[in-house]
Amino acid sequence: MTTLIFMRQSKLFGKTIREAPKDEQSRNAQLLMRGGFVDKTMAGVYTYLPLGLRVLRKIENIIREEVDAIGGQEILMPALQNKKDWQATKRWEIEVMMKIKTSYDKEYGLGWTHEEVVTPLAKRHIKSYKDFPFYLYQIQTKFRNEPRAKSGLLRGREFLMKDLYSFHTDEEDLNRYYEIVKNAYFKIFDRIKIKNKTYLTYASGGDFSKYSHEFQTITPAGEDTIYICEKCGVAVNEEIVKNNQPECPECQNKKLKKEKAIEAGNIFKLKDRFSQPFGFKYLNQSGQEQPVMMGCYGLGPSRLLGTVAEIFNDENGIIWPESIAPFQIHLIKIGDSEEVNKQTEEIYQSCLNKNLEVLFDDRNESAGVKFKDADLIGIPLRMVVSEKTLSKNCVEVKKRKSGEVEMVEADKIGDYLLTN
Amino acid sequence: MTTLIFMRQSKLFGKTIREAPKDEQSRNAQLLMRGGFVDKTMAGVYTYLPLGLRVLRKIENIIREEVDAIGGQEILMPALQNKKDWQATKRWEIEVMMKIKTSYDKEYGLGWTHEEVVTPLAKRHIKSYKDFPFYLYQIQTKFRNEPRAKSGLLRGREFLMKDLYSFHTDEEDLNRYYEIVKNAYFKIFDRIKIKNKTYLTYASGGDFSKYSHEFQTITPAGEDTIYICEKCGVAVNEEIVKNNQPECPECQNKKLKKEKAIEAGNIFKLKDRFSQPFGFKYLNQSGQEQPVMMGCYGLGPSRLLGTVAEIFNDENGIIWPESIAPFQIHLIKIGDSEEVNKQTEEIYQSCLNKNLEVLFDDRNESAGVKFKDADLIGIPLRMVVSEKTLSKNCVEVKKRKSGEVEMVEADKIGDYLLTN
Numbered sequence: 128m129t130t131l132i133f134m135r136q137s138k139l140f141g142k143t144i145r146e147a148p149k150d151e152q153s154r155n156a157q158l159l160m161r162g163g164f165v166d167k168t169m170a171g172v173y174t175y176l177p178l179g180l181r182v183l184r185k186i187e188n189i190i191r192e193e194v195d196a197i198g199g200q201e202i203l204m205p206a207l208q209n210k211k212d213w214q215a216t217k218r219w220e221i222e223v224m225m226k227i228k229t230s231y232d233k234e235y236g237l238g239w240t241h242e243e244v245v246t247p248l249a250k251r252h253i254k255s256y257k258d259f260p261f262y263l264y265q266i267q268t269k270f271r272n273e274p275r276a277k278s279g280l281l282r283g284r285e286f287l288m289k290d291l292y293s294f295h296t297d298e299e300d301l302n303r304y305y306e307i308v309k310n311a312y313f314k315i316f317d318r319i320k321i322k323n324k325t326y327l328t329y330a331s332g333g334d335f336s337k338y339s340h341e342f343q344t345i346t347p348a349g350e351d352t353i354y355i356c357e358k359c360g361v362a363v364n365e366e367i368v369k370n371n372q373p374e375c376p377e378c379q380n381k382k383l384k385k386e387k388a389i390e391a392g393n394i395f396k397l398k399d400r401f402s403q404p405f406g407f408k409y410l411n412q413s414g415q416e417q418p419v420m421m422g423c424y425g426l427g428p429s430r431l432l433g434t435v436a437e438i439f440n441d442e443n444g445i446i447w448p449e450s451i452a453p454f455q456i457h458l459i460k461i462g463d464s465e466e467v468n469k470q471t472e473e474i475y476q477s478c479l480n481k482n483l484e485v486l487f488d489d490r491n492e493s494a495g496v497k498f499k500d501a502d503l504i505g506i507p508l509r510m511v512v513s514e515k516t517l518s519k520n521c522v523e524v525k526k527r528k529s530g531e532v533e534m535v536e537a538d539k540i541g542d543y544l545l546t547n
Numbered sequence: 548m549t550t551l552i553f554m555r556q557s558k559l560f561g562k563t564i565r566e567a568p569k570d571e572q573s574r575n576a577q578l579l580m581r582g583g584f585v586d587k588t589m590a591g592v593y594t595y596l597p598l599g600l601r602v603l604r605k606i607e608n609i610i611r612e613e614v615d616a617i618g619g620q621e622i623l624m625p626a627l628q629n630k631k632d633w634q635a636t637k638r639w640e641i642e643v644m645m646k647i648k649t650s651y652d653k654e655y656g657l658g659w660t661h662e663e664v665v666t667p668l669a670k671r672h673i674k675s676y677k678d679f680p681f682y683l684y685q686i687q688t689k690f691r692n693e694p695r696a697k698s699g700l701l702r703g704r705e706f707l708m709k710d711l712y713s714f715h716t717d718e719e720d721l722n723r724y725y726e727i728v729k730n731a732y733f734k735i736f737d738r739i740k741i742k743n744k745t746y747l748t749y750a751s752g753g754d755f756s757k758y759s760h761e762f763q764t765i766t767p768a769g770e771d772t773i774y775i776c777e778k779c780g781v782a783v784n785e786e787i788v789k790n791n792q793p794e795c796p797e798c799q800n801k802k803l804k805k806e807k808a809i810e811a812g813n814i815f816k817l818k819d820r821f822s823q824p825f826g827f828k829y830l831n832q833s834g835q836e837q838p839v840m841m842g843c844y845g846l847g848p849s850r851l852l853g854t855v856a857e858i859f860n861d862e863n864g865i866i867w868p869e870s871i872a873p874f875q876i877h878l879i880k881i882g883d884s885e886e887v888n889k890q891t892e893e894i895y896q897s898c899l900n901k902n903l904e905v906l907f908d909d910r911n912e913s914a915g916v917k918f919k920d921a922d923l924i925g926i927p928l929r930m931v932v933s934e935k936t937l938s939k940n941c942v943e944v945k946k947r948k949s950g951e952v953e954m955v956e957a958d959k960i961g962d963y964l965l966t967n
């Protein structure tokens with residue numbers, strides 16, 4: 128992340144847009160484009176502008192902290208994928224992969240997941256049961272051959288993923304860690320304030336498990352449909368319901384609530400689906416070869432950014448949760464008198480001395496323009512300094528979320544900010 | 548970067564390798580693979596393992612700090628490139644670009660540079676002379692159709708780049724900023740300790756300038772040849788020499804010293820080469836349209852990682868400069884007695900309390916294996932705790948670079964580390 132905790136808005140690259148952009152259908156991308164967080168390069172492909180990158184990096188760091196806390200080791204695998212490894216798992220022909228044929232006649236895929244890289248990698252480094260379990264993850268750019276890309280940041284052709292892979296000597300240990308990751312995911316959702324809308328959702332386990340699990344976040348813009356058991360606080364996805372009557376897999380309750388949702392993340396017990404084709408085995412205590420058990424756990428920082436924008440907004444713009452807001456404080460100077468300029472600069476400096484993150488609207492724009500921009504950008508605390516507030520020896524503080532306004536004595540603003 | 552400043556080596560993913568890997572010719576990749584920093588996925592494509600990613604992120608952060616300090620605003624542009632924008636600049640057919648044809652019949656390129664993204668982006672957001680100058684950069688993954696990829700991290704098919712683009716109202720302002728970037732680059736080289744081997748090198752300016760500039764770092768493994776003027780401390784590259792006798796462009800000295808070198812970075816006055824095809828103009832104070840002037844400035848974090856490994860090593864492994872070492876301290880426990888275990892754990896904890904970065908070799912391996920691994924990994928300070936050192940109430944501290952060994956009293960080790 129940028130090393131800076133402050134920014135003068137007169138210098139900030141990325142303008143707010145008053146009208147919803149015409150070439151964008153999704154609400155999350157419209158809000159993010161209007162606030163100057165992202166720029167649309169083409170369908171399903173976005174540039175993160177300075178404000179958007181700040182939010183994205185905060186989401187990444189929350190994920191990193193929680194995955195580090197459950198023993199994840201961060202690595203960085205390549206996007207370019209080796210054809211022969213995808214042929215080994217019989218996934219080279221899956222349509223989702225973008226493919227490249229080079230001038231020197233080599234074919235590569237572009238990774239949309241990394242089992243075909245991480246499994247041979249782990250095999251090259253691990254031999255003995257003593258090295259298990261271990262957990263590798265990365266936060267890295269993925270690509271998808273996506274014919275339809277109309278959901279903004281929720282489903283891109285290029286997007287960021289945190290993908291975690293776990294390696295175990297037996298299924299019991301895989302099951303143990305799988306529960307640990309579930310908890311870590313809910314901690315992440317809690318920190319970005321979407322936990323109360325996010326359901327552990329039973330999905331098809333494919334060939335090797337009865338169920339896998341998705342984390343589905345309720346919102347009208349969701350591409351998925353889930354069926355919630357309000358008793359157990361879990362859900363099932365449409366794919367499972369298709370073949371059966373909706374039924375809670377935990378309590379068999381048949382009265383489930385249908386909702387639109389976004390898949391925020393997913394976790395999967397791979398068992399030996401990938402270790403087997405790559406011949407990744409380990410030597411147990413008796414020196415015998417045993418198959419390695421694997422799990423994989425995905426979570427998309429860019430998709431979470433879109434999800435938060437989709438959920439936390441009003442008619443005036445985005446309302447960022449504090450934990451991932453681009454800045455904590457939006458300091459706004461109204462007017463251009465010597466006293467206003469001097470006081471605002473002093474408050475700006477005192478915020479910086481306290482290590483508070485401040486976007487300082489030092490532009491020569493009207494109060495109306497500045498307030499509209501502040502709402503679009505959605506920083507939690509708006510702090511206005513004007514002739515009027517200074518005549519009362521005060522600063523006006525407004526909370527973006529509640530709309531609550533307070534007048535705070537100018538020389539107590541530092542203490543106010545540290546406690547709010 | 549990972550949120551952790553410590554690591555137990557028994558848990559660390561990525562084993563050291565005693566013998567140079569047979570499928571790797573380049574010295575930098577051999578050293579990095581042997582130390583467990585990178586894993587080779589295929590020719591020109593590497594995975595960064597936990598130790599390597601730590602070094603890479605430190606290099607990135609040094610670059611970030613110095614580019615932020617000269618007003619750079621960090622953004623993140625996509626790898627997927629729009630064909631029509633590359634056709635607009637007549638660069639779609641350049642062979643270096645990897646290309647994708649999707650199932651929905653769209654063609655993309657993969658970015659090896661980003662003028663074709665950043666120029667239309669800036670045009671969408673900037674209208675008036677008041678918004679100039681501004682400076683946008685990213686640290687992002689690039690791809691190159693590279694028939695020959697034999698130089699390890701120095702020339703990959705997939706690699707990281709810091710690319711900075713500057714935008715100006717006139718050439719004079721471009722020239723001003725160009726000099727500022729030159730200085731910032733030398734600050735970066737200074738912080739990663741390659742400044743005294745790195746020369747500002749005159750290169751061809753193409754169609755629009757007499758010269759552009761490269762930053763060439765001397766090493767026998769370099770793919771480039773440069774001619775150094777020892778009087779002026781600058782160099783010219785081979786391309787310029789080809790058509791003329793070698794001559795210093797600053798003092799016309801003809802006695803130049805020929806050296807092999809790695810291109811660590813380059814800077815280029817683009818002028819209106821890209822603003823022109825995209826029709827990116829601004830309104831001046833009189834309301835007249837004027838062409839935008841641009842500069843671009845490249846620096847590769849992964850290539851710098853390879854360069855540092857190539858330069859700082861001995862027959863036993865890498866010798867990291869402190870500023871980018873994966874950890875500051877390599878704490879090594881020899882033996883397994885209660886006293887040794889207890890004391891080492893105490894020292895480990897006391898380092899963590901002081902916020903020092905520690906790799907703790909807590910494995911049950913012989914002293915010989917541990918010392919060999921420590922040399923391969925190349926952390927600046929090695930700290931050994933054994934029965935022998937404890938009998939003197941001491942810890943043995945060895946500097947990787949000088950080989951200098953000191954016995955430090957166990958209860959003063961914290962103070963020693965803070966001052967060394």
